[in-house]
Amino acid sequence: MEFLIETILSGLMAGVMYSLVALGFVLIFKASGIFNFAQGVMCLFAALTFAGIMEKTGLPWPIAFVMTIGVMVFVAWAVERFVLRHLVNQEPIILFMVTIGLAYVLEGVGDILWGSDVKVLDIGLPSGASDYMLDNFNIYVEKLEVFAALIAAVLVGFLAIFFQKTRIGRALRAVADDHQAALSVGISLQTIWVIVWSVAGFVALVAGTLWGAKSGVQFSLSLIALKALPVLILGGFTSIPGAIVGGLIIGVGEKLAEIYVGPFVGGAIENWFAYMLALAFLLVRPQGLFGERIIERV
């Protein structure tokens, strides 16, 4: 029994990480209809910059963190100024191709700026097992993972308030609904895109930091973007709660499958289970669990 709970918990924690990456995808997809393939690389780039600044300048982490936010805002601005602005009203597939290119550019720039060695991101996040859980319930839980879950919860709460209650949030949702109409009421798409890419950059920084603190900042970090795909298919491309729930389901699902189904098929299910689940979902519910219902007047 304890083993089962432990498995589920560790699945949930891994799921939180997937959710954070997926969240960045959802933000950009909602506001601009662009599937941002570079989101995973943005996580890597943010974490690299964060670790790089700390390593090269020896500044304390809060200052380096704020500086990294500045860098991500600059990246957002540059993407809008040099890429998106020239591709208004192009086919989604063209924009998708652009983000693939962007992924390579960001990866290369990160490499040139900060080097390709694995970096340790030590910002004093709690690590090791939680003694409390171990003593009282005999369950092994990583402190860092609990911390990550808390951060994710705070982030989602913050985003929900931002989207529902603020003027900018309302404008973001308006743009997501209808570009043309948003333009016609005087919402500047350029500003909105910079904002949304900045927010996605911030989410990427948080996700990258947590992954980096767990397993070091390395280039394989950009590959977690691939795990975010099934999360999005499960949760729906346009739903923030969907990204969270989808991430948790994938996280728990793959851990459980690995342990309880794995032995019968020779193991290593964890690597492809998420994609199988996504495939099954596409057949049954293509808009995802929480995907926006398409409002159609008849």
Place this chain on the structure above:
Amino acid sequence: MNETSANPILSVNNIEVIYDHVILVLKGVSLTVPEGGIVALLGANGAGKTTTLKAVSNLLGAERGDVTKGAILFEGEEVQALSPNDLVKRGCIQVMEGRHCFGHLTIEENLLTGAYTRRDGAAAIRQDLDKVYAYFPRLKERRSSQAGYTSGGEQQMCAIGRALMSRPKMILLDEPSMGLAPQLVEEIFEIVKELNRKEGVSFLLAEQNTNVALRYATYGYILESGRIVLDGDAKALRENEDVKEFYLGVGGEGRRSFRNVKHYKRRKRWLA
């Protein structure tokens, strides 16, 4: 009332619009809207009404359209040099054809997006919201329902109300009658008239429903394949034989069959 002599709030001078660098849509359109006037822009499908309005509100760029000749002046300022949001800030806003409400936002949120460019504080915006609800009581009832689930008439009201929230001096109203019952069309036009009288908002409205448009407008222009072929006071246009025959569906000698309509007639008379 002679409104043509009043100051123009908008003047469009001989503009040419090309889409995608090849498709010539407007071939020299000129018109003026006097301050406080309601001007109707009439014509069939594809005549260039919407393109004209979008050229004025500078929304053509998003559709790969380009004003290649001529000039558009809003309150004496060159429109082409301004972005759409600058124009909204200056008081020129478009209500697009087919309503274009934000389907997943509530009616109230839709209205609030109209106030996006304003910087005069929440209290003033609140006040204007109440004003919009006073003009459109039906919106108040539906304030918390998602716009996508409201009726066509409510969406049209929402779109006009949303434009009103920006405190406009001029509204470019594109085909407000589209897909609405005749009774509802009258209701919408009554409100347009009221807004014009009480709030002093000028209107440039593109319509296919010539009959209604000419009853509420003060002046009218008729567009045909990207050219203005006729213009005049609304009353004069209503009584013009050609307008009657081609746009109001009644000829000089009462109702006529389409079999007898002679197409060369209008070419000869209008494009000569």
